[in-house]
Amino acid sequence: MITRDWLSFGNRKYRKKYGTSLLTFGLPAYKSRSGFMVCPGAKDCIAGCYARQGFYMMSPSRKLQEARLKLTQDTRFVEIISAEIQRRKPKYIRIHDAGDFYSVRYLHHWISIALMNPQVFFFTYSKMLPVIKVAGSLPDNLKIVFSEGGKFDHMINREQDQFSRIFKTVRELRSAGFVNASHEDMKPIKAGVKKLGLVYHGITTRVFSTGGCDAKGSGVQLSNGVRQVQGGKGFRPATAAVVPSVSMRV
Ligand code: SF4
Numbered sequence: 042m043i044t045r046d047w048l049s050f051g052n053r054k055y056r057k058k059y060g061t062s063l064l065t066f067g068l069p070a071y072k073s074r075s076g077f078m079v080c081p082g083a084k085d086c087i088a089g090c091y092a093r094q095g096f097y098m099m100s101p102s103r104k105l106q107e108a109r110l111k112l113t114q115d116t117r118f119v120e121i122i123s124a125e126i127q128r129r130k131p132k133y134i135r136i137h138d139a140g141d142f143y144s145v146r147y148l149h150h151w152i153s154i155a156l157m158n159p160q161v162f163f164f165t166y167s168k169m170l171p172v173i174k175v176a177g178s179l180p181d182n183l184k185i186v187f188s189e190g191g192k193f194d195h196m197i198n199r200e201q202d203q204f205s206r207i208f209k210t211v212r213e214l215r216s217a218g219f220v221n222a223s224h225e226d227m228k229p230i231k232a233g234v235k236k237l238g239l240v241y242h243g244i245t246t247r248v249f250s251t252g253g254c255d256a257k258g259s260g261v262q263l264s265n266g267v268r269q270v271q272g273g274k275g276f277r278p279a280t281a282a283v284v285p286s287v288s289m290r291v
Contacts, residue, residue, distance in 0.1 A: 047109055047125055049102075051135060054224065063133040063227070066122070068113070068140025069106045079110065080141040082168030082191040106139060119153045126158050133227060136165035142172045142185075149176065155183040164230045166205060170196040184230050186237060203230070205237040214238035 048064035050056055055063045071080045071087055080087075112118055126134070142148040148169075155163045163183040167173055168191025179185065187197045187204040197204050205222065208214040214221055219238030220229050229237060 046129070047112060047122060048129065048131070048134065049105070052138065055135065055227075058225065059133060059227070062131055063135060064129065064131040065135045065138045066109065067102075067106050067138040068110050068143075069103065070139040073107060073110050077110065077143075079143050080168065081143060082141060082170065082193050084168075084192045085190045086168075110140075113147055113150065119150050119157070122154050123157045126154070126161060131161060134161055134163045135227070136163055137167070141167055142169045145172050145175055148172050152176065152180060152183065155180045158182075162227075162231055164227060168193060184233075186230055199236075201235075203233065203235050203237070205239060207239050209240070211240055214240060 048066055050061060051059065051063045051065050055065070068079050071083055072078055112121065115121070136151060142151070151163065155161070159180075159182055161182060164186070165184075166186045166188040168188055170187055170191075170193040173185055173187075174196065184203065187202050189197065189204065189206050206217075206219060208217070208219070211221055211223075215238075217236075217238070219236040220234045221240065222229050222234075222237040223240045226237065226239075
């Protein structure tokens with residue numbers, strides 16, 4: 042268990058720009074096979090989630106995601122991932138190309154990993170605002186962008202938080218004052234850009250990030266009127282109260 046590679050190379054977009062310097066860590070999207078809720082903040086994205094496709098459920102990558110979920114619940118998780126980072130020496134780690142911070146304890150594991158590896162930049166998107174807001178401040182090398190389309194959109198402070206939204210066109214994205222992160226999200230996230238826009242290209246096989254998971258195919262209507270493609274998914278502050286229409290694991 043300790044010597045295998047748990048981190049994967051990124052999707053085509055990331056591989057093209059960053060090669061092997063960027064690694065990813067994905068969990069089963071939405072739920073595990075056993076029914077464990079990996080994305081308690083998911084809402085509009087569920088219907089279009091690639092994890093719900095029969096083929097995907099059978100794929101080797103899904104098996105690896107299930108194994109990673111078990112690893113996150115192992116007492117050696119932080120130690121194992123940190124050892125792999127030190128062995129493989131990535132510059133960037135994209136957490137959760139699928140899945141989300143399902144508990145405060147799990148988020149704290151990633152905070153520990155980031156603190157132990159200050160030379161690496163960790164980034165991700167999340168719909169789990171109650172977990173992230175209760176966790177408090179994050180290390181400088183861990184950025185979590187809140188992504189719209191989940192149960193906790195009302196908790197996003199759109200004046201202060203770094204967040205993402207999906208648009209139909211680049212023109213709409215720009216006129217709303219967002220930065221287009223459809224083809225490059227790591228740099229604007231690292232730079233602290235607050236409003237990250239992602240463009241939906243219609244029913245297509247083109248892969249793009251919907252603010253979290255990578256997505257392809259046709260999909261589901263989001264509450265902002267944009268159809269989210271299959272697999273879509275979709276970060277930060279340090280304030281108070283836990284919210285709660287999901288049962289929070291700690
Ligand atoms: S689309 Fe993303 S956030 Fe939504 S259920 Fe799937 S993995 Fe979770």
